[in-house]
Amino acid sequence: MSIFQELSNRDRVFEFLAPAASPVDVRHGPILYLEDVSVSFDGFKAINNLNLTIDDGELRCIIGPNGAGKTTMMDIITGKTRPDTGSVWFGSRHNLLTMNEPDIATLGIGRKFQKPTVFEALTVFENLELAMAADKRVLQTLTARLSGEHRDRIDEVLKLIGLSQLRNREAGILSHGQKQWLEIGMLLMQKPRLLLVDEPVAGMTEQEMERTAELLTSLAGEQSVVVVEHDMGFVRSIAKKVTVLHQGSVLAEGTMDQVSNDRKVIEVYLGEGA
Amino acid sequence: MSSSQSWLLRPFNERSTQLFLGILIGAVALVSILHLVFPEDHALHVSAYTVTLLGKYLCYALLAVAVDLVWGYLGILSLGHGAFFALGGYAMGMYLMRQIGDRGVYGDPVLPDFMVFLNWQELPWFWHGFDMAWFAFAMVLLAPGLLALVFGFLAFRSRVTGVYLSIITQALTFALMLAFFRNEMGFGGNNGLTDFKDILGFDLRSDATRLGLFIATGIALAIGYVVCRGIVLSKLGRVSVACRDAEARTRFIGYRVERVQLFVFVVSAMLAGVAGALYVPQVGIINPSEFSPLFSIEVVVWVALGGRATLYGAVIGALLVNYAKTVFTGVMPDAWLFALGGLFVLVTVLLPKGIAGLLRRRKKADDDDQVTGQEVTA
Numbered sequence: 001m002s003i004f005q006e007l008s009n010r011d012r013v014f015e016f017l018a019p020a021a022s023p024v025d026v027r028h029g030p031i032l033y034l035e036d037v038s039v040s041f042d043g044f045k046a047i048n049n050l051n052l053t054i055d056d057g058e059l060r061c062i063i064g065p066n067g068a069g070k071t072t073m074m075d076i077i078t079g080k081t082r083p084d085t086g087s088v089w090f091g092s093r094h095n096l097l098t099m100n101e102p103d104i105a106t107l108g109i110g111r112k113f114q115k116p117t118v119f120e121a122l123t124v125f126e127n128l129e130l131a132m133a134a135d136k137r138v139l140q141t142l143t144a145r146l147s148g149e150h151r152d153r154i155d156e157v158l159k160l161i162g163l164s165q166l167r168n169r170e171a172g173i174l175s176h177g178q179k180q181w182l183e184i185g186m187l188l189m190q191k192p193r194l195l196l197v198d199e200p201v202a203g204m205t206e207q208e209m210e211r212t213a214e215l216l217t218s219l220a221g222e223q224s225v226v227v228v229e230h231d232m233g234f235v236r237s238i239a240k241k242v243t244v245l246h247q248g249s250v251l252a253e254g255t256m257d258q259v260s261n262d263r264k265v266i267e268v269y270l271g272e273g274a
Numbered sequence: 275m276s277s278s279q280s281w282l283l284r285p286f287n288e289r290s291t292q293l294f295l296g297i298l299i300g301a302v303a304l305v306s307i308l309h310l311v312f313p314e315d316h317a318l319h320v321s322a323y324t325v326t327l328l329g330k331y332l333c334y335a336l337l338a339v340a341v342d343l344v345w346g347y348l349g350i351l352s353l354g355h356g357a358f359f360a361l362g363g364y365a366m367g368m369y370l371m372r373q374i375g376d377r378g379v380y381g382d383p384v385l386p387d388f389m390v391f392l393n394w395q396e397l398p399w400f401w402h403g404f405d406m407a408w409f410a411f412a413m414v415l416l417a418p419g420l421l422a423l424v425f426g427f428l429a430f431r432s433r434v435t436g437v438y439l440s441i442i443t444q445a446l447t448f449a450l451m452l453a454f455f456r457n458e459m460g461f462g463g464n465n466g467l468t469d470f471k472d473i474l475g476f477d478l479r480s481d482a483t484r485l486g487l488f489i490a491t492g493i494a495l496a497i498g499y500v501v502c503r504g505i506v507l508s509k510l511g512r513v514s515v516a517c518r519d520a521e522a523r524t525r526f527i528g529y530r531v532e533r534v535q536l537f538v539f540v541v542s543a544m545l546a547g548v549a550g551a552l553y554v555p556q557v558g559i560i561n562p563s564e565f566s567p568l569f570s571i572e573v574v575v576w577v578a579l580g581g582r583a584t585l586y587g588a589v590i591g592a593l594l595v596n597y598a599k600t601v602f603t604g605v606m607p608d609a610w611l612f613a614l615g616g617l618f619v620l621v622t623v624l625l626p627k628g629i630a631g632l633l634r635r636r637k638k639a640d641d642d643d644q645v646t647g648q649e650v651t652a
Contacts, residue, residue, distance in 0.1 A: 078526060102525055102528050105528035110526075111526050117520050117522075118523075119515065119516045119520055119523070119524075121519055122512055122515060122516065126512050129509070130513060130524075130527065131527045136530070137530075138510065138530070138533050139537075141508070141513055141529070141534075142281055142505065143281055143508070144509040144510075146509075190528065
């Protein structure tokens with residue numbers, strides 16, 4: 001085809017003309033779609049032909065032994081690691097493999113790390129303020145002003161995560177569990193479409209765990225939530241659908257009961273998961 | 275409420291900035307009055323020499339504030355800020371050279387002395403325009419800003435941070451020093467630019483001009499401080515701290531870390547350039563030694579001594595160390611570097627937060643009151 005024909009093709013939308021912040025298209029069901037994704041580090045296949053589909057509004061738990069590729073999978077979705085092969089789509093419009101971390105975050109994928117990382121030198125309030133969905137370009141950030149509406153939103157989240165009393169204290173003084181909560185709060189401020197939550201209850205007491213479970217289940221529906229967790233009791237308490245990863249690919253998928261009765265899963269976990 | 279104000283006005287509500295500006299304006303006014311009012315043989319008279327010396331200190335203080343902005347709040351330890359300082363200085367030096375006109379030793383109406391001496395027939399292209407003050411003063415900001423922009427763009431895009439970045443900044447200033455040493459570069463080589471006559475038509479050797487330059491430096495420091503403080507108090511300042519402490523996290527909540535770093539780095543480089551430009555007419559010379567890595571490291575020592583991430587600490591550090599340097603190099607010149615090194619070690623061990631850390635500890639009770647006050651209003 002000659003260049004002229006190609007340029008005059010009226011169906012074609014040039015990339016630079018497409019709206020940059022177009023909404024996520026979930027009319028076809030899935031909000032996250034990974035197909036045949038593989039990545040290897042120095043010959044070690046961390047992810048091996050992984051296929052995974054998350055539906056809009058779903059709460060999905062992902063379990064698997066250490067080294068199963070759970071964190072690498074999150075790195076790929078959030079743009080930190082590029083896979084060797086495969087494709088990753090957010091809705092049916094956004095190819096995540098062509099985007100960088102801030103773009104993906106702005107698009108609506110929030111991530112909580114395995115080790116809680118909050119900004120320790122800033123106050124709890126400021127941590128939430130920074131995470132808040134806003135225009136995050138440099139000059140807009142320099143001239144940003146905090147409106148009453150913003151304050152209300154931050155107050156709301158502070159109440160939800162139970163840190164209202166500590167709002168003006170530095171985040172560095174928080175306990176491990178409180179930091180986990182603050183990080184979840186920061187996720188909420190981002191108003192993401194999809195939350196990736198890596199080991200949310202590590203280091204939490206039984207009570208804190210219960211509240212976390214409540215919070216995560218209440219989020220599902222409006223947002224899609226993917227939880228990676230080791231704690232089987234916790235997974236059982238929140239999960240409708242569980243995916244088991246093993247050596248970089250999906251070993252089993254189904255309800256908790258189905259999965260824990262799966263012969264292959266029992267083999268991998270040696271009864272630990274059942 | 276302070277958070278709803280424009281970012282440049284916010285610092286004026288802050289007690290530490292009010293105090294800083296008050297002391298700075300008071301000190302500059304006092305020195306000016308003592309210089310003008312009392313006759314030369316009076317005990318309270320401040321000589322023109324002292325005025326210029328203080329002006330030089332204030333230039334250093336502005337440079338220290340620029341370094342503290344990137345080091346204290348952004349976590350970028352620049353060991354090459356002397357390069358931006360020197361570039362600003364050279365831009366000013368080129369203007370002052372062109373102002374000499376035909377009063378040079380060789381009397382050439384256009385070419386500066388060193389070019390006549392090197393047998394150059396015409397002005398190199400990059401010397402054009404520097405006979406106009408507005409162009410030269412714009413270059414004071416643009417030359418360091420552009421270098422910082424290109425350097426920062428490449429470094430931050432590749433996510434070079436920490437000690438590697440420090441080493442590259444050090445290499446940058448060293449490379450520039452070697453380049454400026456060469457006569458072929460067209461900046462006077464080894465000797466640099468000197469023998470200045472006047473600035474904006476005012477005789478540089480007159481006491482009145484010297485006092486004017488001192489006051490201008492005081493104003494520049496005040497403006498630079500307010501600009502930095504404005505950035506620090508803005509949301510961008512908090513994002514900078516976030517980049518400093520947890521870069522990856524900042525990316526995952528949607529900020530372009532490399533652009534934040536680039537913006538703050540360029541602002542800091544421009545401030546350093548202004549400091550250099552005010553420094554040159556007061557000391558009367560600019561040569562490649564300002565690019566020396568040692569000088570840039572010294573600046574970092576001032577900031578560490580004064581206390582990082584406070585801005586006023588950087589000013590205190592720059593003033594104290596340079597005063598000590600003036601005294602020390604007068605009494606026993608060879609021992610100065612040992613004294614500086616010793617001071618650095620002592621402060622690192624005994625006062626990790628510098629002199630500002632000491633002041634802060636006193637203020638702590640005060641701040642706690644403020645925190646509870648905020649809670650009530652929020």
